[in-house]
Amino acid sequence: MTTVAPGPLVAPDVAITAPALSDGLDTPCAVVDLDRLERNIARMQASADRSGVSLRPHAKTHKSVKVAELQLAAGAHGLTVGTLGEAEVFADKGVADLFLAYPIWASDAKARRIRELHERVALRVAVDSVEGAEALGRAAAGSTRPLEVLVELDCGGHRTGARLDEAVAIARAADRAGLRTIGVMTYGGHAYAGREAIVPAGADEVKVVSRAADLLRAAGFEIAVLSVGSTPTASLPVPAPVTEVRPGTYVYHDRGQVWLGSCEPDDIAFWIATTITSVAVPGQAIVDAGAKAFARDTLRAAPGLGLGLLPTLPGVLREVNDYHGYVEPRGPTRGRPGEVLPLAPNHVCPVVDHYAETVMVRAGRVVDVWAVDARGRSR
Amino acid sequence: MTTVAPGPLVAPDVAITAPALSDGLDTPCAVVDLDRLERNIARMQASADRSGVSLRPHAKTHKSVKVAELQLAAGAHGLTVGTLGEAEVFADKGVADLFLAYPIWASDAKARRIRELHERVALRVAVDSVEGAEALGRAAAGSTRPLEVLVELDCGGHRTGARLDEAVAIARAADRAGLRTIGVMTYGGHAYAGREAIVPAGADEVKVVSRAADLLRAAGFEIAVLSVGSTPTASLPVPAPVTEVRPGTYVYHDRGQVWLGSCEPDDIAFWIATTITSVAVPGQAIVDAGAKAFARDTLRAAPGLGLGLLPTLPGVLREVNDYHGYVEPRGPTRGRPGEVLPLAPNHVCPVVDHYAETVMVRAGRVVDVWAVDARGRSR
Numbered sequence: 101m102t103t104v105a106p107g108p109l110v111a112p113d114v115a116i117t118a119p120a121l122s123d124g125l126d127t128p129c130a131v132v133d134l135d136r137l138e139r140n141i142a143r144m145q146a147s148a149d150r151s152g153v154s155l156r157p158h159a160k161t162h163k164s165v166k167v168a169e170l171q172l173a174a175g176a177h178g179l180t181v182g183t184l185g186e187a188e189v190f191a192d193k194g195v196a197d198l199f200l201a202y203p204i205w206a207s208d209a210k211a212r213r214i215r216e217l218h219e220r221v222a223l224r225v226a227v228d229s230v231e232g233a234e235a236l237g238r239a240a241a242g243s244t245r246p247l248e249v250l251v252e253l254d255c256g257g258h259r260t261g262a263r264l265d266e267a268v269a270i271a272r273a274a275d276r277a278g279l280r281t282i283g284v285m286t287y288g289g290h291a292y293a294g295r296e297a298i299v300p301a302g303a304d305e306v307k308v309v310s311r312a313a314d315l316l317r318a319a320g321f322e323i324a325v326l327s328v329g330s331t332p333t334a335s336l337p338v339p340a341p342v343t344e345v346r347p348g349t350y351v352y353h354d355r356g357q358v359w360l361g362s363c364e365p366d367d368i369a370f371w372i373a374t375t376i377t378s379v380a381v382p383g384q385a386i387v388d389a390g391a392k393a394f395a396r397d398t399l400r401a402a403p404g405l406g407l408g409l410l411p412t413l414p415g416v417l418r419e420v421n422d423y424h425g426y427v428e429p430r431g432p433t434r435g436r437p438g439e440v441l442p443l444a445p446n447h448v449c450p451v452v453d454h455y456a457e458t459v460m461v462r463a464g465r466v467v468d469v470w471a472v473d474a475r476g477r478s479r
Numbered sequence: 480m481t482t483v484a485p486g487p488l489v490a491p492d493v494a495i496t497a498p499a500l501s502d503g504l505d506t507p508c509a510v511v512d513l514d515r516l517e518r519n520i521a522r523m524q525a526s527a528d529r530s531g532v533s534l535r536p537h538a539k540t541h542k543s544v545k546v547a548e549l550q551l552a553a554g555a556h557g558l559t560v561g562t563l564g565e566a567e568v569f570a571d572k573g574v575a576d577l578f579l580a581y582p583i584w585a586s587d588a589k590a591r592r593i594r595e596l597h598e599r600v601a602l603r604v605a606v607d608s609v610e611g612a613e614a615l616g617r618a619a620a621g622s623t624r625p626l627e628v629l630v631e632l633d634c635g636g637h638r639t640g641a642r643l644d645e646a647v648a649i650a651r652a653a654d655r656a657g658l659r660t661i662g663v664m665t666y667g668g669h670a671y672a673g674r675e676a677i678v679p680a681g682a683d684e685v686k687v688v689s690r691a692a693d694l695l696r697a698a699g700f701e702i703a704v705l706s707v708g709s710t711p712t713a714s715l716p717v718p719a720p721v722t723e724v725r726p727g728t729y730v731y732h733d734r735g736q737v738w739l740g741s742c743e744p745d746d747i748a749f750w751i752a753t754t755i756t757s758v759a760v761p762g763q764a765i766v767d768a769g770a771k772a773f774a775r776d777t778l779r780a781a782p783g784l785g786l787g788l789l790p791t792l793p794g795v796l797r798e799v800n801d802y803h804g805y806v807e808p809r810g811p812t813r814g815r816p817g818e819v820l821p822l823a824p825n826h827v828c829p830v831v832d833h834y835a836e837t838v839m840v841r842a843g844r845v846v847d848v849w850a851v852d853a854r855g856r857s858r
Contacts, residue, residue: 124586124587124588125588126586126588126589126858127586127588127858128857128858129858160771160801160802182771182801182802183802202756202802203756203757203759204756204767205754205755205756205767205816205817207503207505207506207754207817208503209503209504209505209506210505228757228759229757229758229759229816231815231816231817232756232757232816235816235817252759254759254760258760258763259760259765259800259803259805260756260757260759260760260765260803261757261759261760262759263759266759289800375584375586376584377581377582377583377584377611377639378582378607378608378611378639378640379608380582380607380608380631380633380639380640380641380642380645381633381637381638381639381640384637386638386639388583388584388858390857391774391776391828391829392539392561392828392829392832392855392857393857393858395770395774395775396774396775396776397770397775421638421668422539422561422828422829423539423561423562423581423857424638424639426638436610437584437608437610437611437614438584438586438610438614449770449771449801450770450771450801453771453833454832454855454857455855455857456855475855476771476833476834476835476854476855478507478768478769478771478772478802478833478834479505479506479507479508479767479772
């Protein structure tokens with residue numbers, strides 16, 4: 101794995117290579133290189149094993165039962181999900197250990213779904229407020245056993261998560277509401293600020309869950325799970341007392357992870373195959389991957405470098421309309437209509453929801469087509 | 480309809496009102512107000528009728544058979560689509576007159592689909608290059624009748640479309656390839672540069688298709704269709720010799736159209752219902768509409784005003800992660816967990832693909848749930 105040493109950013113784009121795509125693809129489509137996928141899964145599992153922590157991959161990146169099965173077969177302990185709908189899809193396909201790492205609001209509309217899911221799989225849910233815990237408790241009332249929760253703490257990412265001094269009050273509210281507090285979790289999203297931010301953000305994650313666990317244990321709670329981690333921070337050694345990491349993006353990687361140094365430039369497993377459809381307007385090429393086939397994410401470190409990388413056509417994917425990607429060539433060529441290009445997303449996770457299936461290739465041959473089972477299950 | 484007079488932009492956000500959403504929605508979900516939808520459809524049809532042109536709505540905005548049926552019942556002549564996959568979905572549901580307004584590259588993978596679709600519905604396809612016409616001709620070879628094409632011209636939007644002086648060569652190539660050139664088309668995307676740009680862009684559309692039709696007729700082609708129009712330009716009177724307009728967004732409208740003056744602030748029919756899930760981190764509220772439930776589009780005229788509008792919670796939706804929307808409140812309140820907010824997209828078209836269905840409401844009551852039939856049919 102790349103050493104994530106602090107230092108100035110170089111331009112990793114030049115080293116990024118696409119795997120061989122199959123001929124004859126019907127574009128735009130999502131293509132996953134199986135060799136790279138398997139390597140990414142093995143590597144993160146080895147990293148978690150070396151650290152002595154459980155790996156509970158976030159399924160948001162693939163939303164695929166078959167990819168989840170590879171992760172579980174390699175040694176992962178359950179899955180992380182972001183919505184009830186994702187949890188339901190994986191539960192339907194036999195994944196029986198699910199952590200919903202999001203402080204969902206247990207509305208009346210969600211209450212029945214929560215109870216139903218809780219009765220048939222091992223479900224854990226994040227909570228980051230007293231009111232949220234109370235609502236979740238009402239939703240789970242009448243269950244045959246307590247629903248387990250993890251108190252979410254903010255460790256510097258400033259997204260969700262309570263302050264340390266609120267942890268005990270939230271856990272007590274959860275207990276009063278009939279839930280069982282079994283752990284603490286955090287997400288150091290500030291690792292994405294740049295290479296230099298990863299080591300400190302990882303340290304923040306460890307520090308906050310350690311302290312929260314201490315506070316909760318002192319208040320009488322049995323804390324079994326200390327859960328942290330994004331792809332950048334989980335790629336580093338993760339020390340005790342952390343028990344679990346939840347990276348997601350590592351399974352496919354993307355241009356953003358290459359820029360962060362979380363993977364090698366030839367680790368990107370997920371690509372869009374896109375075709376040049378028009379070079380009628382001078383100075384640009386139009387590709388068939390637009391806003392309905394892609395997601396508008398820029399590189400945090402280099403927003404001027406466009407919405408994705410096209411390694412075989414030097415240029416910038418500078419804009420997308422619904423069906424049109426605008427490529428501004430850097431060199432003398434702008435390609436020819438009909439040319440198929442591999443396109444690496446800057447951030448793969450929201451792109452996956454645009455596709456019902458991924459074309460699985462190995463050494464440039466299509467070997468299978470896998471469903472994106474939980475596509476669009478956003479609630 | 481709003482008069483689209485040139486003039487300085489005011490801040491239309493303050494006038495935007497959400498329709499009454501139903502209680503008890505399971506969020507995030509897409510909600511369409513039927514009264515507004517019907518009004519939008521009737522108004523654009525009346526506008527086309529006054530201009531004496533056919534309305535062929537672009538189905539990309541709704542991707543819904545039921546919405547298309549409302550448009551057709553109101554007087555629309557066929558539908559416009561952006562991909563073969565969309566065309567196939569509407570053809571399967573009985574829409575027999577379809578214009579694929581995109582210069583698709585007729586690869587081997589698409590050739591069978593093109594032939595099959597051409598045999599069962601009235602299909603027209605855009606072409607903007609000699610090579611593209613030749614490939615399309617090869618794809619349609621052996622059909623029982625010629626496939627009809629429209630030559631696409633660039634009128635200033637600089638996306639796709641040939642130059643005027645290329646039109647005859649493209650039409651001749653199409654003829655040689657066994658296609659039949661029946662018309663010309665353009666899209667004045669530069670209307671979206673701002674209110675002041677709409678009238679000139681509309682004039683550019685008319686000018687370019689008029690000249691192209693003259694050139695092609697002089698070369699011996701029978702040109703029956705002169706097709707133009709986006710929601711901003713088609714909302715204005717469209718003069719002869721134009722025969723057809725293809726607006727899409729008008730059916731739902733969005734915050735961007737309000738800013739352009741293409742609709743009134745109470746015309747937005749499509750909303751995301753989203754719930755505040757966390758206010759744990761000071762100074763912000765987190766809503767459950769993130770990058771997997773929404774699209775990252777800013778207002779061209781005011782990119783600092785965030786990724787969408789929340790009329791009931793004054794503030795800026797400044798960022799999205801996969802499951803998290805970050806709202807920075809402008810006023811003293813940042814809402815409370817569990818509060819459901821209506822969220823207007825800046826640009827509705829790519830958002831629709833995130834949802835399998837739309838909840839149809841009238842006067843705040845759920846009256847039906849409609850499928851987004853062609854969701855994700857991006858190829």
